[in-house]
Amino acid sequence: MTKFRATAATAALLCFIAFGASPASADGEVNVYTYRETKLIQPLFDAFTKDTGIKVNVVSASSGLEQRMKAEGANSPADVLLTVDLGRLDDAVQAGVTQPIKSVVIDEIVPAQYRDPDGQWAGISMRARVIYASKDRVKQDKITYEELADPKWKGKICIRSGQHIYNNGLFAAYVAKYGEAKAEEWLKGVKANLAQKPSGGDREAARDVAAGKCDIGIGNTYYWALMMNNDPEKKPWAEATKVILPTFEGGGTHVNLSGVLLAKHAPNKANGIKLIEWLAGAKAQQIYADANYEYPIRAGVAVNPTIAGYGKLVADPMPIAKIVANRKAASTLVDKVGFDN
Amino acid sequence: MTPVTHSGRIAAAIAVATAILVAAPVISIVTLALQPAPDVWQHLIDYVLPATILDTSLLLGGVGVLSLAMGTGTAWLISLHEFRGRGILLWLVPLPLAIPTYLAAYVYVDLFEPLGLVHRTLALWLPMQDAVRMLPNLRSLPGAIFVIALVLYPYVYFSARPMFQLQSAEFAEAARTLGAGRWTIFWRVSLPMARPALAVGVALVSLETLNDIGASEYLGVRTLTVSVFTTWLNRGSLAGAAQLSCLMLAIVAGLIAIERYGRRNITAEFSAESPRLTQRTELAGVKGACAFAACLLPVALGFLVPLLFLAHQSFKRGLLANFDAALWRDAFNSVAFASLASLAALLLGFATILAWRWRPDALRAVALNVAQTGYTLPGLVLAIGLLGPVLAIDNALNAIAGWLGRSLPGLIVVGSGAAVVIAYVIRFLAVPTGFIKAGFERIPRDYDDSARAVGAGQTTTMRLIHLPLLRPAMLGAVIVVFVDCLKELPATLLLRPLNVETLATSIYQYASRGSFEDGALAALLIVAASIGPVAWLTRFSDVPAGPA
Numbered sequence: 001m002t003k004f005r006a007t008a009a010t011a012a013l014l015c016f017i018a019f020g021a022s023p024a025s026a027d028g029e030v031n032v033y034t035y036r037e038t039k040l041i042q043p044l045f046d047a048f049t050k051d052t053g054i055k056v057n058v059v060s061a062s063s064g065l066e067q068r069m070k071a072e073g074a075n076s077p078a079d080v081l082l083t084v085d086l087g088r089l090d091d092a093v094q095a096g097v098t099q100p101i102k103s104v105v106i107d108e109i110v111p112a113q114y115r116d117p118d119g120q121w122a123g124i125s126m127r128a129r130v131i132y133a134s135k136d137r138v139k140q141d142k143i144t145y146e147e148l149a150d151p152k153w154k155g156k157i158c159i160r161s162g163q164h165i166y167n168n169g170l171f172a173a174y175v176a177k178y179g180e181a182k183a184e185e186w187l188k189g190v191k192a193n194l195a196q197k198p199s200g201g202d203r204e205a206a207r208d209v210a211a212g213k214c215d216i217g218i219g220n221t222y223y224w225a226l227m228m229n230n231d232p233e234k235k236p237w238a239e240a241t242k243v244i245l246p247t248f249e250g251g252g253t254h255v256n257l258s259g260v261l262l263a264k265h266a267p268n269k270a271n272g273i274k275l276i277e278w279l280a281g282a283k284a285q286q287i288y289a290d291a292n293y294e295y296p297i298r299a300g301v302a303v304n305p306t307i308a309g310y311g312k313l314v315a316d317p318m319p320i321a322k323i324v325a326n327r328k329a330a331s332t333l334v335d336k337v338g339f340d341n
Numbered sequence: 342m343t344p345v346t347h348s349g350r351i352a353a354a355i356a357v358a359t360a361i362l363v364a365a366p367v368i369s370i371v372t373l374a375l376q377p378a379p380d381v382w383q384h385l386i387d388y389v390l391p392a393t394i395l396d397t398s399l400l401l402g403g404v405g406v407l408s409l410a411m412g413t414g415t416a417w418l419i420s421l422h423e424f425r426g427r428g429i430l431l432w433l434v435p436l437p438l439a440i441p442t443y444l445a446a447y448v449y450v451d452l453f454e455p456l457g458l459v460h461r462t463l464a465l466w467l468p469m470q471d472a473v474r475m476l477p478n479l480r481s482l483p484g485a486i487f488v489i490a491l492v493l494y495p496y497v498y499f500s501a502r503p504m505f506q507l508q509s510a511e512f513a514e515a516a517r518t519l520g521a522g523r524w525t526i527f528w529r530v531s532l533p534m535a536r537p538a539l540a541v542g543v544a545l546v547s548l549e550t551l552n553d554i555g556a557s558e559y560l561g562v563r564t565l566t567v568s569v570f571t572t573w574l575n576r577g578s579l580a581g582a583a584q585l586s587c588l589m590l591a592i593v594a595g596l597i598a599i600e601r602y603g604r605r606n607i608t609a610e611f612s613a614e615s616p617r618l619t620q621r622t623e624l625a626g627v628k629g630a631c632a633f634a635a636c637l638l639p640v641a642l643g644f645l646v647p648l649l650f651l652a653h654q655s656f657k658r659g660l661l662a663n664f665d666a667a668l669w670r671d672a673f674n675s676v677a678f679a680s681l682a683s684l685a686a687l688l689l690g691f692a693t694i695l696a697w698r699w700r701p702d703a704l705r706a707v708a709l710n711v712a713q714t715g716y717t718l719p720g721l722v723l724a725i726g727l728l729g730p731v732l733a734i735d736n737a738l739n740a741i742a743g744w745l746g747r748s749l750p751g752l753i754v755v756g757s758g759a760a761v762v763i764a765y766v767i768r769f770l771a772v773p774t775g776f777i778k779a780g781f782e783r784i785p786r787d788y789d790d791s792a793r794a795v796g797a798g799q800t801t802t803m804r805l806i807h808l809p810l811l812r813p814a815m816l817g818a819v820i821v822v823f824v825d826c827l828k829e830l831p832a833t834l835l836l837r838p839l840n841v842e843t844l845a846t847s848i849y850q851y852a853s854r855g856s857f858e859d860g861a862l863a864a865l866l867i868v869a870a871s872i873g874p875v876a877w878l879t880r881f882s883d884v885p886a887g888p889a
Contacts, residue, residue, distance in 0.1 A: 031839055037850040038842065057839040060846075062853065063574060064725055064835045071728035075739050075752055077839065087574065094577065161558055163571045199480040199561025200450070203855045211455030211473060223855055231856060233657075236456065331575035335388040340563055 030271040031057045033065045034082040036258065041082070044287050048278050054271050063088075069097040069263060078263040079272035082124075085165045089121040089259045090324040098261045105277045109298050113319050114257060123257035123320065124279050125294035128313060129170045130253070132206045132217040132224060132241040143216075143246045145174065145254065149189025156215040157193045158208040160201055162339035163331060166220060169256045169323060171330035176322045177248060180329055187337045198340050203227060203234065210240035217241070220256075222293035225306040243310040252316035258294065348800050352696035353705060359689045360711040363767050366726030367590075367714055373583035373726075381572060381581030389568050396482065397564045400557070401547050403486035404493065408546045411490065411639040412497020413539060417527060418636055420505035423621040424629035430636045432872075432879045435820060437643030438495040439871035441828045443555025444848070444864055445492045446485075447857045448647045450559070453479050485560040489553065491643035493546045499821050500542035500776055503813035504535035507783050523622075537782050540600050541775040545716070545821075548593065548771075552719040555830075555852075565589050566719050579725075586722045593717040648868060654861040661862070668847065672866045675843040678758065678833075679826035679870075682765035686822050687815060689766065690773030695807075698781055699799055709774065716771035721831035723768055728835075731760045756838050764832040769825050773818040780814035781807070816879075824871045844870070 034041060038060045045056040057077075061068075066088070069076050081098070083089050092098050093116070100119035107115070114123030131143055148157065160167065175183040195214035200207075205217025206227060224243050227234035245253045260279060266272045278284055285296040289304050295313060296303065303313075334340065415434050419427060452458050455473050463472035478484060508531060516526045532539075557564045565585065573582035624632050655661055693712045697705040715723065735752040742749050754760050784807065792802040830845045837846070844863045851860035 037853055039847075039850040040854065059837060059839045059841075060850070061834040062831070062849070063570070064721060064728075067579075067725055068728055068835060071732040072752060072755070073732070073736055075732075075736055075749070077751065077756075091574075091577065161561070163567070163575055164558075165574070168575050197480070197561045200559060201855050204450070204454070207454065207456060211460075212470065213455065213473075226854070226856065231858075233858075234856075328576045331571060332384055332388075335384065335571075338388070338392070340561075341392055 028053060028271075029055045029057060030079050030268050030275050031077045032059075032080045032082060032275070033069065033078045033263075034058060034060045035062065035065065035088055036060065036082050036084050040292060043291060044279070044284055047283065047287065048275060051278065051283075052274060054274065056275070066092040066095040066097050070095045072265075074265050076263060076265050077267060079266040079268045080275055081261040081263060083257075083259050083261070086169055086257050086259070086320050086324050087165050087327055089116070089257070089261065089320075090327070092261050093120045097264050099264045099266070101260075101262045101273065101276060103273055103277055106280055109280045111297070113317065114297060117321060121259045121261045122276070122280075123297050124260050125258045125285070125288040125292070125297055126255040126315070127258070127294055128221045128245060128253045128255045128315070129166060129218065130221055130224075130310070131244040131246050132209055132219055132238075133244050134209050134212075134215045135240060135242050137215045138242075141242075141244060143244050144249050145170070145246050146186065146249050148193065148218075148246075149186045151189075151193070153193040153216065155193065155195050157190065158195055158205045158214040158217040159190075159198050160205065160218075161198045162187075162334035166202070166256060167218075168327055168330055168334075170218075170254050171334065172326040173248075173254045173316065173318055173323045175326040175329045175333070176318055177251070180333065183330070184333050184337060187333055187339060191337055191339050203237070206237040206241050207234075210237045221295070221307055221310065225293040225304065228306060245311050245313060247314065248316055251318070252314040255295070255313075255315045257320055258288075346699075346799055349696070349699050352692045352699065353708075355689060355692035356696040356705055356708040356712070359693050359770070360708040362689075362763070363715045363770060364711050365730040366723050366767060367718065368726075369729040370583050370586055370718065370722060370726040373580055374587045376580040376583075378578045378581035378584060381576065381578050381584070384576075385568070385572070385581075385585070393563050393565055393568050396562055397551070399482055400485060400489075400562055400564060401550055403483070404490045404550045405543050405547055407486060407490035408494035408497050409539065409543055411494035412499075412542055412546075413501050413532070413535075415494075415636045415639065416498045416501035417505055417531065418632045420502050421508075421531070421621055422624050422632060424624040424632045426629075426633040426637075430633070430640070432876045433640045433644070434498055434636060435495045435875050435879075436868070436871065437492045437640065438821065438824045439827070439868045440492045440644060440647045441555075441830070441845070441848075441864075441867075442489055442492055442549075442553050443559065443852070444857065445488050445643070445647055446479075446556035446559050447852070448650045449484075449488050450479050451858075452646070452650065453477055480559075480561045482562055485557060485562045488560065489550055489556060490546075491639065493549055494639055494643065496545040496549070496821065497539060497542035499817035500538045500545070500779060500814075501535055503776075503780055503817060504538040504783060505531060506813055507780075507810065508534060534783075538776075538779040541779050544597065544600070545772065545775065547596075548716045551589065551593070551717075554719065554721075569719065569722065582722070586718060590714070590717050594714075648865075651861040651864050651868075654858040655865060658859060658861070660859070665862070667842070668844070668863060668866060671842045671844050671847045671863065672870060674758075674841055675827050675845065675867070676870055678761050678765065678843065679823050682762045682769070682826045683819050683822040685762065686766045686770050687773045687819050690770055690818070691777055691815070693774055694777045694781060695803065709778070712774050713771040715767035716769065718768075719831070720764075720768060720829060721835065724764055724832035724835040727760065727764055727767070727832075731755060731763065731836075755836065758838050758841060760836040761833055764836055765822075765826045765829060768829065768832065769822045772821050772825070773815070776814040776818040776821075777811055780811045784810050820875055823874055827867050827870055 038058050045058065049055055065081060069078050081092055098120045101122055102119065106122050110122045171187065174186060202219030202223040205219045206224065208214050209217045224238050228238040247253050260276050262272055262276065280298055282298065282301060285298045285301040288294045289296045289301060293304055293307055419430055419434065453476055455476060460472055460476055463475060512530050513526050516530050521529065552566055554566050554570060558567055569582045569585045572585055573579050693709055697709045731754050735754050738753060739749045788806050789802055792806055828845055830849055833843055834846055834849065844867045847863040848857065848860035851857055
């Protein structure tokens with residue numbers, strides 16, 4: 001037991017050394033809560049610090065950050081919240097932990113379609129939900145989302161769980177366009193075309209196509225680029241497939257947003273707005289485009305060559321706010337048609 | 342019933358305080374659940390629960406049976422037999438615990454899916470398409486059962502081992518004189534006597550399976566926990582999610598009650614004439630080799646395969662050559678959090694059990710039951726529940742400071758990382774309480790009475806009799822909690838301070854981007870950090886010939 005006591009004391013001491021100082025609201029700092037992985041966004045923050053001298057403190061999580069901000073209340077150190085999909089944007093607003101981003105810079109750069117009408121959030125970059133099609137077995141170079149329910153694809157589609165946030169966003173867009181009844185019909189059709197039970201992630205969709213389990217997989221734009229350029233082991237999966245940017249009939253491709261929100265009780269509000277505006281700037285947008293393979297939100301910033309190779313993105317004009325409003329309906333329909341069964 | 346003494350009061354006070362600590366997040370979830378969520382339940386009943394409950398039950402049943410077989414088998418062979426290679430198995434067998442379930446799922450899918458290593462190897466002899474047909478479908482319910490059981494069976498091993506070790510020789514010898522063979526003794530004597538401990542082990546496996554989300558979703562199994570998250574995140578109903586969590590809590594409580602009822606006649610303490618322990622039986626030659634192989638198989642599948650995969654990826658991706666120095670800091674954070682939490686959990690768990698052992702009245706029994714509820718909540722739900730109480734303290738401190746005209750200290754509990762340690766303690770307290778309680782059930786009250794008869798007080802009895810006998814159970818509990826803390830992800834993510842990463846959160850950073858292989862080195866460091874205490878503590882885990 002004495003050994004335990006010594007260990008405990010040492011551990012306690014070390015812990016205090018490590019975590020003793022908690023960064024709150026010193027000058028020249030900004031505190032970021034993020035759903036985007038720290039490792040991915042750190043290069044951006046480093047560049048921001050270099051440009052402005054403002055230190056960035058980060059905590060990342062997969063869900064629940066708005067609940068944490070809510071519980072922290074007026075003492076919350078959070079200045080800025082970053083999300084990687086449209087659902088979390090709405091969750092934060094619903095939790096009442098945001099305040100309007102009053103910035104003419106943002107209003108000018110970010111198209112109205114990708115901003116909250118009340119200014120509670122703004123998009124900062126985009127990814128599209130697209131098709132990874134077999135190079136050998138799929139001849140067509142165009143496809144519509146509606147067509148995914150066509151029986152000609154019976155047993156040929158692979159996709160991850162219908163409740164995953166990326167699919168939830170796509171299905172919500174479908175509901176926003178056509179209403180629940182038609183969306184249900186469509187989802188049933190897609191379900192009937194699946195080669196296997198929804199599982200895995202977006203990369204597995206490409207792998208399953210490459211292995212001949214199915215002809216088309218559904219995934220986000222950047223996964224394909226990551227497999228192609230950053231992972232020699234996965235490169236064959238990307239090489240066996242071609243990316244087709246699907247469109248809604250008479251519309252465009254479904255895009256999901258990485259967004260940014262300003263915390264209600266931001267202790268470093270001015271720095272928070274500075275960071276938000278900087279993220280929409282040309283330099284940050286270029287980093288987003290090249291390091292993360294995302295579509296920049298700012299006009300005039302070049303898309304990464306691999307992503308550009310998919311063809312020109314014509315984003316669907318449906319306002320993100322309308323898609324957000326239909327998330328719940330989409331989730332309900334997925335259960336109702338037994339999509340994941 | 343023993344009269345209340347000073348140390349008895351202290352133990353009881355700790356037990357009650359512990360119960361309050363654990364109850365806080367549970368109560369806060371129940372409070373959330375009290376808000377109306379009108380349209381959630383009709384939907385769940387119509388479309389979700391029937392399929393989900395069936396899938397969850399099959400998963401729990403399958404994982405339970407498989408891990409029971411592997412855990413009991415290895416514990417029985419290692420505890421009661423002597424064979425070549427036993428020494429190395431002693432510290433290898435627990436190690437699958439160091440592999441997080443979601444990581445095991447990624448590794449196995451990557452190896453066995455089309456275009457993976459197994460497929461490419463088969464394709465050396467067969468056409469690609471024929472080889473595809475020979476591959477198992479791991480993204481399925483059986484696949485999930487296989488993968489999850491492989492890394493969770495050590496819970497059963499750890500809980501069963503002290504029971505087999507402390508089995509009095511009398512019973513086996515009595516059975517042998519009645520003509521029973523080794524197998525009969527195992528089935529009719531050893532196993533029933535180890536049942537309380539096995540129940541604890543299987544309960545831990547089941548709860549861990551029930552709370553898993555990463556592996557289940559990836560392998561395409563819809564569990565109740567997946568529904569909790571869908572209800573919260575996609576249907577925007579935190580109240581509904583909380584209600585579903587409460588339902589899960591009720592189901593778990595029900596199962597535990599049934600199990601207890603089932604062995605109501607067995608829990609009576611064994612009164613042993615002599616504390617002489619069973620000697621390990623020598624297994625020579627082929628028998629010894631078979632015993633070694635039987636123990637090695639689960640280790641090979643649950644630990645060595647993922648380990649080699651991760652090591653291979655680390656080399657191939659140049660993770661070692663371009664070693665990320667931040668990993669040392671992450672490793673330090675992980676070990677610091679895990680050490681503090683496992684020691685705190687051990688002390689609080691021991692005090693809770695001791696209070697109840699010394700005076701098993703209603704208050705202490707309730708405190709004991711409450712102490713074990715933290716494990717029944719999924720990690721993220723627990724963290725959400727903990728946010729309220731923990732931040733209430735932080736905000737109160739700030740309010741007091743403001744009222745006194747001092748500068749505001751900021752969020753102390755969350756900002757210092759203490760919230761993470763508290764979450765770990767609450768989440769894993771069921772391990773030490775479960776293990777120690779099962780250990781106590783194997784110590785006849787005759788011992789306590791004899792000690793009192795010769796004038797020994799409660800604390801002396803505890804020090805000289807209970808502690809030595811409980812040592813294997815306590816060491817096992819510390820290892821399990823420590824390794825569990827190293828792996829814990831959802832609560833760590835949500836409750837950690839700014840700029841603090843652990844090994845688990847570091848792996849997550851890569852995994853959520855779809856390239857968990859880039860986190861291979863962090864995963865190897867978790868394994869390395871686990872091997873230390875496992876190897877060190879197993880040196881003490883072989884019980885001496887008999888208690889003093």
